[in-house]
Amino acid sequence: MNTKLINVYMAKNEVTKEQLAKACNMSLSTLYNILKNKHNTGMKYIIKLASVMNVSVDSLLTEND
Numbered sequence: 001m002n003t004k005l006i007n008v009y010m011a012k013n014e015v016t017k018e019q020l021a022k023a024c025n026m027s028l029s030t031l032y033n034i035l036k037n038k039h040n041t042g043m044k045y046i047i048k049l050a051s052v053m054n055v056s057v058d059s060l061l062t063e064n065d
Contacts, residue, residue: 001046003035004064009053024048 021031050057
């Protein structure tokens, strides 16, 4: 998971973790786990994140640069 891309998105758009989680219809704990790469992220969450962030699913699935 490209957590750097998620963090850059939040910083550029001044979006908090709470706001991003709500926009993606996921719990805050799920988002924290995604950002810490603590569990296998379900495709539904990846698709939601990509949609909200307006990026491709592939870009979220690439490793951090």
